[in-house]
Amino acid sequence: MPVTSGFNHVATLTSDMDRTVQFYRDAFEAVVVFEMDVKGDHPRMSILDLGGGAALNVFEVAAGDIIGERRKQGHRGAIDHYALAVDSKTVLEQVKERLVAAGAEIGEIQRLGDEWSLFFRDPDGMELEVCAKAVP
Numbered sequence: 001m002p003v004t005s006g007f008n009h010v011a012t013l014t015s016d017m018d019r020t021v022q023f024y025r026d027a028f029e030a031v032v033v034f035e036m037d038v039k040g041d042h043p044r045m046s047i048l049d050l051g052g053g054a055a056l057n058v059f060e061v062a063a064g065d066i067i068g069e070r071r072k073q074g075h076r077g078a079i080d081h082y083a084l085a086v087d088s089k090t091v092l093e094q095v096k097e098r099l100v101a102a103g104a105e106i107g108e109i110q111r112l113g114d115e116w117s118l119f120f121r122d123p124d125g126m127e128l129e130v131c132a133k134a135v136p
Contacts, residue, residue, distance in 0.1 A: 006053070006054075007054055008053070008054070008055065009047070009054065009055035009056065009057050010054075010055075010056055010057070010082045011056075011057040011058075011059065012056060012057070012058055012059070012126070013058075013059050013060075013061050013065075013066050013124075014058055014059070014060055014061075014123070014124050015060065015061065015062060015063035015066065015124065016060070016123065016124075017044055017046060017058060017060040019123050020058055020122065020123055020124065021046050021048065021058065023102050023103070023104070023122060023123045024048050024050075024056065026098065026101065026102040027095065027098045027099050027101075027102040027104065028050060028084065028095070028098070030048040030049060030050055030056065031048065031049045032046055032047070032048055032049075033047050033048070033049045033055070034046065034047040035047075043059045043060050043061050044059070044060040045057065045058065045059050045060070046058045050084060052085065054084075054085075066124075070124060070125045070126040070127070071121070071125050071127065073127070081126070081127050081128050081129060082128060082129070083117075083128070083129035083130065083131045084128070084129070084130045084131070085130075085131055085132070086130055086131070086132045087132065088132050088135075089109070089116045089132050089134070089135075091132060092109060092116050092118055092130060092131075092132040093109065095118070095130050096109060096118055096130075099118075099120050099130075103123070104120045104121060104122065104123075105120065105121040106118065106119070106120045106121075107119040107120065111134060112131075114133060114134050115131045115132065115133055115134055116131065116132045116133075116134055117129055117130075117131050118130045118131075
């Protein structure tokens with residue numbers, strides 16, 4: 001049995017903190033629990049509570065400092081994407097509507113193994129995913 005209890009947070013980069021924070025508020029009802037202005041070499045930062053003990057740490061950097069092509073798998077760096085969890089397919093369908101309203105590019109809900117999956121792109125063009133366990 002693993003000694004860990006899951007993920008604590010995922011960190012991401014954006015060139016527009018306000019736009020990114022608003023997107024996660026609109027689409028997922030994320031709550032900002034910490035903000036920090038630029039301090040020396042440390043960029044502006046916001047921590048968003050995504051529920052279930054998970055957080056998204058967002059760092060604002062110049063667009064030119066974000067390496068890779070966020071729209072192309074295999075060119076995004078060592079971590080390709082992350083997935084947010086919701087409790088059911090019904091909630092996943094509601095999140096899909098919220099993502100559309102927030103201006104996200106979205107795919108279709110699909111069954112991948114024992115989960116329902118929805119891929120979307122955040123305001124920076126990064127492909128991400130929302131998943132719900134499928135009920136047998």
